[in-house]
Every structure is written in C-alpha cells, then in structure tokens.
Amino acid sequence: MQRMGHVIRLRPEALAEYKRIHAEVWPEVLDLIARCGIRNYTIFLKEPELLMFSYWEYHGTDFAADMALMKASARMRDWWAITDPMQAPLDSRGPGEWWARMDPVFHAD
Numbered sequence: 579m580q581r582m583g584h585v586i587r588l589r590p591e592a593l594a595e596y597k598r599i600h601a602e603v604w605p606e607v608l609d610l611i612a613r614c615g616i617r618n619y620t621i622f623l624k625e626p627e628l629l630m631f632s633y634w635e636y637h638g639t640d641f642a643a644d645m646a647l648m649k650a651s652a653r654m655r656d657w658w659a660i661t662d663p664m665q666a667p668l669d670s671r672g673p674g675e676w677w678a679r680m681d682p683v684f685h686a687d
Contacts, residue, residue: 580636581685584677585668588628592664597623599660606653614644630665632677 588596600621611619615638622631638644648654662676671678 580641581682582634582636583680583682584632584675585680586630586632586677587666587668588623588630589664589666590628593625593628596661596664604653604657606651607657610648610651610654614638614648615641616644631680 615636616634617637619634620632622633623629624631636644665676667676668678
C-alpha cells in the first residue's frame with residue numbers, strides 16, 4: 579500500500595458548487611476509483627485560503643496502468659470536465675501534474 583497526498587487551490591467562485599457535487603459524486607466515478615486500487619480517498623478544504631488537500635491509499639500493483647484506465651474512462655473525463663475548471667493548480671506542481679504531489683515526511687498508526 580502506498581499513501582499519496584496532493585494539493586491544489588479551489589477557485590473562489592466554485593466553492594459552493596464544488597461542495598455540492600462532491601456531496602453527490604456519481605456512482606460510476608466512485609466505482610472506477612475503487613477499481614483502480616484507490617482506498618481511503620479524502621479531500622480536505624482549508625478556508626478561507628481555498629487550499630485543498632487530497633489523501634488516498636493506493637492498493638494496486640501498477641499505478642501507471644491504473645491511472646491510464648482512469649483516464650480512458652469517458653465518465654471520469656466527464657467528471658473532470660466539470661471539476662477541473664473549478665481548480666487552480668499550484669505553480670510549483672511537477673510536469674504533467676494537475677494536483678501537486680506531496681512528499682510524506684511523517685506517519686504514525
């Protein structure tokens with residue numbers, strides 16, 4: 579299992595809608611996330627800065643293949659077409675990243 583954390587900003591005008599749609603995530607999106615080995619997926623929001631932190635645990639064996647499966651899904655692309663314009667990626671994100679990946683520095687069970 580691999581723990582993963584990412585960060586991004588939310589656009590101020592999208593706050594209410596982002597919360598609303600995530601209270602009603604499409605079942606097909608949730609199913610695909612699970613099929614791609616992602617468990618314990620949580621998105622946190624820090625207001626008023628509108629900084630979002632996502633955390634998940636990857637339980638698969640081929641992350642690149644699982645992410646390719648996710649990107650190939652028409653329903654997931656539909657979801658991202660709605661959510662991506664609501665987000666403001668950090669300038670410091672890595673090449674090819676939308677949400678900036680974070681490095682773990684501490685963990686305790």
